[in-house]
Amino acid sequence: MAEALLATESLVKQFGGLCATDRVSLEVARGEVHALIGPNGAGKTTLVGQVTGAIRPDSGRMFFQGRDITALPAHRRAHLGLARSFQISSIFLDMTALDNVALAVQIHQGHSFRLWRNARADQSLRAPARATLDQVGLAARADVMAAELSHGEQRQLEIAMALASAPKLLLLDEPMAGMGPNESQRMIELLRSLKGKVTILLVEHDMDAVFALADRITVMVQGRIVASGQPSEIRANEEVRRAYLGDAGSPR
């Protein structure tokens, strides 16, 4: 069996009396779309935070491409190929969409101690940035200020910035959040186009998206994994249906 791209081993994270991550051992295989679902407060975002390095786990280990990344700082993990989008759009509001993505490309390319050449005229930044914007469907909005983009477009920009670093693993935290039906459909198409090209760990509440995209699904409740497997298995799992899928489709 192919080595997992990402593997966590008994991760634990406590906030005061609350156990947000309770001995979570998860594996994401190379090339798959792995969905992480569960009710609010299940600890999904906390888990993503630990994987990207924003949060330090209390115990347990993490491996990326076989390498122990548990103690590695966030910015180093980004350079290893771990990219993340945020649940609440976290973009550079006072820059254009193109500038946003170009900045992500720039950071991926190495250090930014270049103080003379005009970054906006640098084709080695602008060209890949435009290509990525095109990939997510924002090509026409390249020169619009990020603050002026619609909510759905901002989510697309989120993904573009994560893609800009040509990541090996894409961690998407509720990319559908706050989207209407049309925008959701566009987002599902976008993610579908990425399948196979990049490994995706998808945290989502939108069950349509999850079942349309996922190769495997893991269900978390109150910090623990209660089920993990093929979508058909999860759909059929009694416990999961009771705990979570009964609420499927209800708006967040």
Place this chain on the structure above:
Amino acid sequence: MNSWTLVLVQALNGLQFGMMLFLFAAGLTLVLGIMNLVNLAHGSLYMLGAFFAATLQHWTGSFLIALALALPATFIAGAVIEALVLRTLYVRDHLDQVLATFGLILFLNELVRIVWGATPLYMSIPPALRGAVALLPGVEYPIYRLALIALGLAVALFLYVLVGKTRLGMLIRAGASNREMVEALGVDIRLLFTAVFGIGAVLAALAGILVGPILSVESGMGDGILILALVVIVIGGIGSIRGSFVAAIVVGLVDTMGRAFLPSLLAAVMPAVIAGAVGPALASMLIYVVMAIVLFVRPQGLFPVRSR
């Protein structure tokens, strides 16, 4: 006096200085922690308190009357400043607050110069507290300074009871760590702000009045202590009264004893000429070194309150 008595005297001086710093810093850290307001003009309230008291003592001859009247007078002045200027700053970012209160300092320093003139005023120690008392055989220490230490401890105790045991105090503690939550609970936040600001203003004025007989009362006297108080708050943790108490004593002791002993300590290990030049400069550096070390180890200060 042998060297140990010298150490004792300087330690007491440091403690006294620390107490006054605490009075001043407590108000500043409360306002900052609860109202999220950087009020550089806090030093101006200290100055106004001293000026009111100096004038009142000159008119009435009584320190006590001066103290009793200067405190409410400064409170009123503070209320006016709050209503006219500070109120508009609560929603602004810290840079705006810094600049606007900086403008207030310029204005108030100049106003004081116009009203009272540029020459410093002097206050006299109340007769009951004059003179010195023998702490140990042969070691005399000014009664007034001892009184200041005692008063500082009393205020610390008062604040401890107020913040720890009363309803107002509970609101203050809640507000310091989560202002939005307190508002959501239905508390009239404006009243809380007024109470907090008032406490701060009175404490600052008290510090200014008490210090009046020891230092001279002049325009700009609030600026120096303001910066020291900022160091205290940074070390102690924004919003924490306990933190500013500990930090104020630390800063008071380090600064006073550093200035007193560092030059001679240096002179023991290097030529007197160099020690004489470098000593005082290094002594004034000490508290900033302490601040830098504390920040390195605990960037949020010793007793951080906010979960930022």
Place this chain on the structure above:
Amino acid sequence: MLTRREGAICTVSMAALALVPLLAAAAGEPFYIGFVARIMIFGIAAVGLNFILGFGGMVSFGHAAFVGLGVYAVGLAVHHGVSDGFVHLGLVVALSAFAAFVIGAVCVRTSGLYFIMITLAFAQFLYFVGVGLKQYGGDDGLTFRGRSDFAAWLDLADAVTFYYFVWAILAAVLFVVYRFVQSRFGMALRGIRSNEQRIQGLGLPVFRYRLAAFVISGVICGIAGALLANLTQFVSPAYLHWTRSGDLLVMVIMGGFASVFGPVLGAALLLVLEELLSSYTEHWQLLLGPILILVVLFAKQGLMSALPPAGLQFKIRGHG
């Protein structure tokens, strides 16, 4: 930000500045040559501060310390008989870079309010060091005779020559800062100001970029200080007093912190205002205080946005 409009204003202003000595001579008012030179010097310092403030989001309340270091570097060198301009330049750059590096290494790890207070504290500490230097006049300061000698033909003692020398340095600083701001480094810096958490997540080690920007900014202020020493022939700890740092902040805000050239306008505005007000009354600070408060409350975007045609109304996310 770096719009054509700003470029136009900058060009027109610099051209106007170039004409000042000629106009002053024609009008028989040589005072203005020295006065406007002073404006340009503070303009350089304000541009330096704005590099980290407007573009980096770091509000320093201690940048007068670097100006003061520049003043002392030149003043003390001349006092001790060293008047070679290149030696002065080396001293100034080395001293301000070193100080900015050390102070920055401690301060830059913090942000927001802590950063404001700590930079203030460090600057005040340097002020007290200056006061403690009794052999150089301490509190009273020290006058010295002599300028920076760069070349035989460049006599900085001549008011007009000095003026154009400052003008040239201002132009050079503006050009260099402009290049820095629109370079990759500048974009990274702006990203840090805009959304520090995100840019860290993208893989940027924020600390070293902040520190580098802080050092660059400190050196620019140091250079301004060196020019100031040549102008006033006087060293004093007063140059490092925290109210001078406040002045720099005021210049940056009044001029417009979203632009490279704005701070120069701010310096002009503040110094002209001081000059005007002090001719009316010796209590001019009584007026300056409220004016500053009003500017902060109502004209936060600064002069740059107010000049015609109406510029980008640009919400920079607040600090703190």
